[in-house]
Amino acid sequence: MKIKFIGGAGTVTGSKTLIESNGIRILIDCGQFQGIKPLRELNWEPLPVLASTIDFVLLTHGHLDHCGWLPRLVKQGFKGKIYCTSPTAAVTKLILLDSAKIQEEEVRIAHEGKFYQQEVPEPLYTVEQAQKVFPHFRVIKINEPIPLDAEISAVFFNAGHIIGACSIEVTLENKTLVFSGDIGRDNDVLLNPPTKPKKGDYIFLESTYGDRLHPNTDAKLELEMYINNTFVKGGTVIIPSFAVERAQMIMYLLWQLKEEGRIPNIPYIIDTPMGINALEIFINNKHWHKLSLEDCTEMSKMFTLVSDYQETIETIFDQQPKVVIAASGMVTGGRVLTYLEHYIGLPETTVIIVGYQAEGTRGRKLLEGAKEIKIHSKYYQVFAKFIEIEGLSAHGDQKDLLNWLSALENKPKKVFLVHGEKVQLDELRIKIQEKYGFDCKVPLMGQEFEL
Missing domain, CATH: 3.60.15.10 (Ribonuclease Z/Hydroxyacylglutathione hydrolase-like)
Structure with a gap:
C-alpha cells in the first residue's frame, strides 16, 4: 500500500x-x-x-x-x-x-x-x-x-x-x-x-x-463590546465569515445578545446567499447540531437577508451604524470585498475576524497590520480597526x-x-x-x- x-x-x-x-x-x-x-x-x-x-x-x-x-x-x-x-x-x-x-x-x-x-x-x-x-x-x-x-x-x-x-x-x-x-x-x-x-x-x-490554545475568553462578551464601541463611534461592523457554520454561530450569538438587550437596535445583515442557504441545511439536519427548529426560525427574524447584489450596494451606502456578516471567511473573494472597498478606509469601521486565516490571504495580511491592501486590482489605505475573536474558530x-x-x-x-x-x-x-x-x-x- x-x-x-x-x-x-x-x-x-x-x-x-x-x-x-x-x-x-x-x-x-x-x-x-x-x-x-x-x-x-x-x-x-x-x-x-x-x-x-x-x-x-x-x-x-x-x-x-x-x-x-x-x-x-x-x-x-x-x-x-x-x-x-x-x-x-x-x-x-x-x-x-x-x-x-x-x-x-x-x-x-x-x-x-x-x-x-x-x-x-x-x-x-x-x-x-x-x-x-x-x-x-x-x-x-x-x-x-x-x-x-x-x-x-x-x-x-x-x-x-x-x-x-x-x-x-x-x-x-x-x-x-x-x-x-x-x-x-x-x-x-x-x-x-x-x-x-x-x-x-x-x-x-x-x-x-x-x-x-484558544484563549479562555467569552466570545459573546467580546462581540458585545466591539459592536457597542463601534456603534458609539457611528461606525459599521463587518464580519467576514465562512458561510457554513461560522455565519450561523455568529447569528445565534448576536440573537442571544439582542434578546438579552446587550447590543443596540440597529440593522443586522446577512449578505451571503450561500450562508442563507446553509441555514436551510441546519433546519433540514437537526440531529447534526444543538439548535432547535425554533432557534433557527427565531434568530432568522432578527436579520435582514441580502441575496441580490443591488441590495448589497444599497446596504453599503446606508450610512447608519450596522453589523454585516458577509463571505468570504479569509477575505479572499465574495461580497465582503465590496464592503471593504467602501469601509476599509474609515477609522470608525471595525472588522472582526472569526476564523483561521491562511498564509498569504487578505485576512492574514490585515490581521498582521497591513496598511494597504489590494482589492480588485486597486490599492486601498487601511484605517479600519481589524481584530480577531479566536474563541469563534x-x-x-x-x-x-x-x-x-x-x-x-x-x-x-x-x-x-x-x-x-x-x-x-x-x-x-x-x-x-x-x-x-x-x-x-x-x-x-x-x-x-x-x-
Missing part, C-alpha cells in the same frame, strides 16, 4: 491524500489551494496520477480547501464515486457553485477593466463544470461500514467542525487508517464534540492550530487535537501530521511525542510512503 501527499502537507489548504492498494486508488478529500500565489498556481496543475484511474473520493467535509478541486478532477476524467454525508453533499454543492460564480465574476471584472498583464484570465472552473460533480455523490450514514471493494471498507464518524463533517476510518490490507479531516472543538456552541477514534494503525491528523486547538487521540486502544505505527503550517506542525509533533510517545511524521508535499 502506498500513501501520497498531494496537498494539505505543510500548508492548511489543498487537502488531498492518495491511497493505492491492489489496483484501487482512493483520494481522501480533493481540496483547492488558497493563500500565497505559489500555492494557488498548484490548482492549475494536473494530479500526479490520471484522474480517470481514481476509483473513489472520500470527502470529510464541504469546505473549499477540502472539496474545491472536485470540478477539476471531474474535468480531467474522474468517473468514480464521491462518498460523503448528506449535509456534506449539500454544503459542497453550495460551496462549489458559489466558488464558480465568484471566479466567473472576477474574470468578467478583469476583462472589463483589463486588469491583467499577460495571459487572459479564466476561471479555475465554471458553474457548469461544478454541476458535473454532483452526479458522482453517494450519501452515506455515519458509523456504518461502507464496502468500497472486496477487501476495502470505510466508516465515517462525527468530527464536529462544520455540519456534516466527519473523520474517516479506512480498513484495507489488514490495516486501519484514520483520517481526521478537520477536527472541531470539544465545546463548540452549535455542534456536538468530535468522536474519538478507538483504533488506528496509521493516523492522519490535521494541525491547523497545533501550536496554540471552528478548529480545535492543540488541547482538542491531543484529546482526540486520547481514546486510542492501541499505539499507532505512525501519526502523519497534515493540514498545518510549519510551526504548527512541529509544535504538535513534539506535544504528541511527549504526551503519548507516538512516532510522528510531518510529510512534505508530493512525498510518498509505503505502509
Whole structure:
C-alpha cells in the first residue's frame, strides 16, 4: 500500500491524500489551494496520477480547501464515486457553485477593466463544470461500514467542525487508517464534540492550530463590546465569515445578545446567499447540531437577508451604524470585498475576524497590520480597526487535537501530521511525542510512503 501527499502537507489548504492498494486508488478529500500565489498556481496543475484511474473520493467535509478541486478532477476524467454525508453533499454543492460564480465574476471584472498583464484570465472552473460533480455523490450514514471493494471498507464518524463533517476510518490490507479531516472543538456552541477514534494503525491528523490554545475568553462578551464601541463611534461592523457554520454561530450569538438587550437596535445583515442557504441545511439536519427548529426560525427574524447584489450596494451606502456578516471567511473573494472597498478606509469601521486565516490571504495580511491592501486590482489605505475573536474558530486547538487521540486502544505505527503550517506542525509533533510517545511524521508535499 502506498500513501501520497498531494496537498494539505505543510500548508492548511489543498487537502488531498492518495491511497493505492491492489489496483484501487482512493483520494481522501480533493481540496483547492488558497493563500500565497505559489500555492494557488498548484490548482492549475494536473494530479500526479490520471484522474480517470481514481476509483473513489472520500470527502470529510464541504469546505473549499477540502472539496474545491472536485470540478477539476471531474474535468480531467474522474468517473468514480464521491462518498460523503448528506449535509456534506449539500454544503459542497453550495460551496462549489458559489466558488464558480465568484471566479466567473472576477474574470468578467478583469476583462472589463483589463486588469491583467499577460495571459487572459479564466476561471479555475465554471458553474457548469461544478454541476458535473454532483452526479458522482453517494450519501452515506455515519458509523456504518461502507464496502468500497472486496477487501476495502470505510466508516465515517462525527468530527464536529462544520455540519456534516466527519473523520474517516479506512480498513484495507489488514490495516486501519484514520483520517481526521478537520477536527472541531470539544465545546463548540452549535455542534456536538468530535468522536474519538478507538483504533488506528496509521493516523492522519490535521494541525491547523497545533501550536496554540484558544484563549479562555467569552466570545459573546467580546462581540458585545466591539459592536457597542463601534456603534458609539457611528461606525459599521463587518464580519467576514465562512458561510457554513461560522455565519450561523455568529447569528445565534448576536440573537442571544439582542434578546438579552446587550447590543443596540440597529440593522443586522446577512449578505451571503450561500450562508442563507446553509441555514436551510441546519433546519433540514437537526440531529447534526444543538439548535432547535425554533432557534433557527427565531434568530432568522432578527436579520435582514441580502441575496441580490443591488441590495448589497444599497446596504453599503446606508450610512447608519450596522453589523454585516458577509463571505468570504479569509477575505479572499465574495461580497465582503465590496464592503471593504467602501469601509476599509474609515477609522470608525471595525472588522472582526472569526476564523483561521491562511498564509498569504487578505485576512492574514490585515490581521498582521497591513496598511494597504489590494482589492480588485486597486490599492486601498487601511484605517479600519481589524481584530480577531479566536474563541469563534471552528478548529480545535492543540488541547482538542491531543484529546482526540486520547481514546486510542492501541499505539499507532505512525501519526502523519497534515493540514498545518510549519510551526504548527512541529509544535504538535513534539506535544504528541511527549504526551503519548507516538512516532510522528510531518510529510512534505508530493512525498510518498509505503505502509
